[in-house]
Amino acid sequence: MKLKIAVLPGDGIGPEIMEQGIAVMDAIASKFGHEFEYEQALCGAHAIDEVGDPFPEKTYDICRNADAVLFAAVGDTRFDNDPTAKVRPEQGLLAMRKKLGLYANIRPVQTFKCLLHKSPLRSELVDGADFVCIRELTGGMYFGEKYQDNDKAYDTNYYTRPEIERILKVGFEYARKRHHHLTVVDKANVLASSRLWRQIAQEMEPSYPDVSVDYMYVDNAAMRMITEPTFFDVMITENTFGDILTDEGSCISGSMGLLPSASTGESTPVFEPVHGSWPQAKGQNKANPLAQILSVAMLLEHFNLVDEGELVRKAVDASLDACVRTPEIQVEGGAHYGTREVGMWIVDYIKK
Amino acid sequence: MKLKIAVLPGDGIGPEIMEQGIAVMDAIASKFGHEFEYEQALCGAHAIDEVGDPFPEKTYDICRNADAVLFAAVGDTRFDNDPTAKVRPEQGLLAMRKKLGLYANIRPVQTFKCLLHKSPLRSELVDGADFVCIRELTGGMYFGEKYQDNDKAYDTNYYTRPEIERILKVGFEYARKRHHHLTVVDKANVLASSRLWRQIAQEMEPSYPDVSVDYMYVDNAAMRMITEPTFFDVMITENTFGDILTDEGSCISGSMGLLPSASTGESTPVFEPVHGSWPQAKGQNKANPLAQILSVAMLLEHFNLVDEGELVRKAVDASLDACVRTPEIQVEGGAHYGTREVGMWIVDYIKK
Numbered sequence A, B: 001m002k003l004k005i006a007v008l009p010g011d012g013i014g015p016e017i018m019e020q021g022i023a024v025m026d027a028i029a030s031k032f033g034h035e036f037e038y039e040q041a042l043c044g045a046h047a048i049d050e051v052g053d054p055f056p057e058k059t060y061d062i063c064r065n066a067d068a069v070l071f072a073a074v075g076d077t078r079f080d081n082d083p084t085a086k087v088r089p090e091q092g093l094l095a096m097r098k099k100l101g102l103y104a105n106i107r108p109v110q111t112f113k114c115l116l117h118k119s120p121l122r123s124e125l126v127d128g129a130d131f132v133c134i135r136e137l138t139g140g141m142y143f144g145e146k147y148q149d150n151d152k153a154y155d156t157n158y159y160t161r162p163e164i165e166r167i168l169k170v171g172f173e174y175a176r177k178r179h180h181h182l183t184v185v186d187k188a189n190v191l192a193s194s195r196l197w198r199q200i201a202q203e204m205e206p207s208y209p210d211v212s213v214d215y216m217y218v219d220n221a222a223m224r225m226i227t228e229p230t231f232f233d234v235m236i237t238e239n240t241f242g243d244i245l246t247d248e249g250s251c252i253s254g255s256m257g258l259l260p261s262a263s264t265g266e267s268t269p270v271f272e273p274v275h276g277s278w279p280q281a282k283g284q285n286k287a288n289p290l291a292q293i294l295s296v297a298m299l300l301e302h303f304n305l306v307d308e309g310e311l312v313r314k315a316v317d318a319s320l321d322a323c324v325r326t327p328e329i330q331v332e333g334g335a336h337y338g339t340r341e342v343g344m345w346i347v348d349y350i351k352k
């Protein structure tokens, strides 16, 4: 297969982990006889510095014309406490989502046996947790009408039927591919937008008789996720709730540094780690490349390269088993491996 | 002291736990020579059944003319999955908040040593967690303009400067009474309303030089609360985020059934347990009355009855130490005590 990949390394540790992601793609390409062609593009703080725009038009063009985007992370502490900054790295992220129509953000929450002790939850609670959070990514308060002056401000949580239908469709279909259990998370006891979500989900239920659906208020979901994470199979929710719940979800697994995500929609899909740009660790060869590498696995699977995706996952598991790990997940007394060393080990495993 | 207390037992287990709350108030009154006068009023599902309104005008009058409201819980499963129900118990709650101007919802999150093992978090993480969540309760998406038809819907997250200032003032002052650390939780990288919150908090900072303030995005806060709950002292946020975070907070302590709350504002303050009406346990004498009893402690402290509040807390601690506990927190092999038995034990302790 021939694939054109837009490569967006972004800020902080982004370029380092991306290097390993690409190395893994190359190893897969040569093993399976595929042809992956890459085109790098600017985004984030980096892009602000170079061209004054966190998601430049040129980057957009490169993404649009690619089959998939492999993204690392954006964000820089310089911008975090500067309310006067008019252009911010995160705007690049939001622009990318909107322009590529990435309405479905898909985040598998998976535990790794050897990292269970890293979870803030008791091991017996989180053991076996394996669910997917689907977050609507181009609507709601993120993109609704906003206003702010010195005395008042508002955001509008606006959703239309087509926006809700298309994301719920993703949820129902995902549930079908998994354990046929969909949890629709909303605040229908308070919000009009949530009531429309719930109404539409209820209308769609009969078309998916093999999927069992339950409805949960967001405050309950935030609790259930930590008191009984194994309850969930596929959870779906709107943008703002999804921002909170997907982050909560990724941190309960204890494997934050290992979690990939996919954002799909109207145009080119994007694959990226769940974690951020960790500016403090930049250039130190200590960031964990596994989430980036597993994002490559999701990318491959998206194009039905099932064996290829599986081999990447197997290689990652093997590296964990062999204790070839970056410092933050290394076992006591284990040797220190850097970003590059972990990546190279996985590449070698794939090539074997 | 003479106090007029409006008593709102509500639904489910509400009346049973309220009975114990009142018994404790009476014990305190006779021990310290106070005069507490009660007036019962309808609210919740109960009030819908009797007068068709979950927060009837008469209840409002009784609350308005009281010095404090002691509230138990509302809600009934009958309404939960009935999207056609036009009148719902929760509307009573929202009406009460709005009409009494209860803009500050204060929820201490406290751990009890003997219940640490009940926490979903690892004991070593949650041990020592002791913070207060302050949630704005009469603004934001809960009360902003709403619209819904078959094809679209919206809610408006609207805040004005005075609304933000008065709640932040509560936060700063609470921090002063505690460990001088205030965490303002928002989503200022995305929401206009959050940017106004952050701007105003920054303006107010110089007036509280003894309070150290930090700003945290809501997605981060949802993670931090489970990865490092001891980080927080006083956390403050807007209504919708507060709904999610306060619930997450109360469940990490492992002591959900023991957590009280206060809602204060323009008129009569309300004191109530954090937990819900648990309709399934209604009439079974097994609900834990401790959150209701600790709500009484908060009520007393609100009126500067410090010794009285402390005695109630001491009595609660003693009941836990003596393993006089309701089933869900009883130690293995411990005797079974009902709602009434726990309440009576605490009353006896106070009278001694």
Ligand SMILES: CC(C)[C@H](C(=O)O)[C@@H](O)C(=O)O
Residues within 6 Å of the ligand: A090, A093, A094, A243, B189, B190, B219
């Ligand atoms: C950086 C921010 C705008 C973004 C969001 O809120 O969507 C991030 O938190 C995320 O979840 O990807």
Ligand SMILES: CC(C)[C@H](C(=O)O)[C@@H](O)C(=O)O
Residues within 6 Å of the ligand: A189, A190, A219, B090, B093, B094, B243
């Ligand atoms: C019942 C519901 C309207 C209410 C809320 O969302 O405020 C509840 O969840 C709470 O937190 O008190």
